Amino acid sequence: MTCTSQFNVNHSVSGGLRTRGIHKTSTENTPLISIVTVVFNGADLIENTIKSIISQSYSNVEFIIIDGGSSDGTLDILNRYNDAIDFWISEKDKGIYDAMNKGVKYCSDGSWIIILGSDDELLDISVVIDEIKANSDCINIISDVIQHDIKTKVKRYYKCWIPNDRKYKDFLKFPLHHQGFFTKNKNIIHYFQPELGVHADLLFMYQSLARGKTVKINEPIAMYNTGGTSDLYSFKNIQSIFKVARELKINIFLCVIHAPFVFIKMLLKSIVSRKMVIWLRNLFSRYAYVR
Structure with missing residues (x-):
């Protein structure tokens, strides 16, 4: 289920490859890297972060974005990269570390987790x-x-x-x-x-x-x-x-x-x-x- 920036922030909306049944796994030869990014109204910065991740030469990477209910166009950007993001969800949270906890729990078993901010570059x-x-x-x-x-x-x-x-x-x-x-x-x-x-x-x-x-x-x-x-x-x-x-x-x-x-x-x-x-x-x- 995807959305645009025009939505009721009191409801949870999500998108990405997982919502279409596409999942990734970690193996000995191709370890899975799980990148968790949390964002709230970060439309002016998050696209650069996304580009730095999807441009990696190593392909076994899962990208998880936890949005706190943005209303500034962030969700339009997430929709634009819906085929490159493994999972994203937009809903109210209790702050940045509450959102990070959600993101970690969405990471695949056995993967390697790294937390990147919405204005960081990989x-x-x-x-x-x-x-x-x-x-x-x-x-x-x-x-x-x-x-x-x-x-x-x-x-x-x-x-x-x-x-x-x-x-x-x-x-x-x-x-x-x-x-x-x-x-x-x-x-x-x-x-x-x-x-x-x-x-x-x-x-x-x-x-x-x-x-x-x-x-x-x-x-x-x-x-x-x-x-x-x-x-x-x-x-x-x-x-x-x-x-x-x-x-x-x-x-x-x-x-x-x-x-x-x-x-x-x-x-x-x-x-x-x-x-x-x-x-x-x-x-x-x-x-x-x-x-």
């Missing part, structure tokens, strides 16, 4: 396929990523790494990014916890690491824009990090000791966050009025 994944074939006992694959500053247009290489066994040593340095993290859809018992806030993906990745062997690839697999949710709300950013640390039983004070400059930078961002600027402006305007 690069060549052939090196990932090679590593999966060479490491049959592997559960996770970590790659590097490219950060694209949407304001300056500057692209920066970000080197990810497998976290230290003593997690507090590099927890605040963000060794993991979900755009460069593949995990096998096998015996997954932990999902995203929306109540943790903007960094709930960190907990998901750390819990996935505990499931088994992890391999690191020294190449970028995806590019993402900086200036997203976790950048805009810096105070919530810090709160979320503390919550994730508590879930992982990481001593946040040891984290600060091992990465003091990182924490200070986060704190400064919080101080000059948009909400703080508005609060200060209102405060000084009231003071000027009183005088």
Whole structure:
């Protein structure tokens, strides 16, 4: 069942190859890559993400899109690529991590899951396929990523790494990014916890690491824009990090000791966050009025 952007957002609508009985499977020689993208009113960006996925030279890829009930033309784009998307659904959700949980549950058994944002770009994944074939006992694959500053247009290489066994040593340095993290859809018992806030993906990745062997690839697999949710709300950013640390039983004070400059930078961002600027402006305007 497909639709256009003119629909009742209170109802669920879906489309893609699966709705026509076309399903994909994962084998030893052709591992299935499951790409989950969540979107809400992302008509101006999501097409570039779609193109980066369907242009891959490796064909055993399933693409799952979870839409939160868009009304800006996003669904027109999904319909346009209906024969290239394996499954998409549009319905109200409880936020980005609720939508991600839906997407993960739609992934085929035994596939390799990666979460891409609706403005992310997937690069060549052939090196990932090679590593999966060479490491049959592997559960996770970590790659590097490219950060694209949407304001300056500057692209920066970000080197990810497998976290230290003593997690507090590099927890605040963000060794993991979900755009460069593949995990096998096998015996997954932990999902995203929306109540943790903007960094709930960190907990998901750390819990996935505990499931088994992890391999690191020294190449970028995806590019993402900086200036997203976790950048805009810096105070919530810090709160979320503390919550994730508590879930992982990481001593946040040891984290600060091992990465003091990182924490200070986060704190400064919080101080000059948009909400703080508005609060200060209102405060000084009231003071000027009183005088």
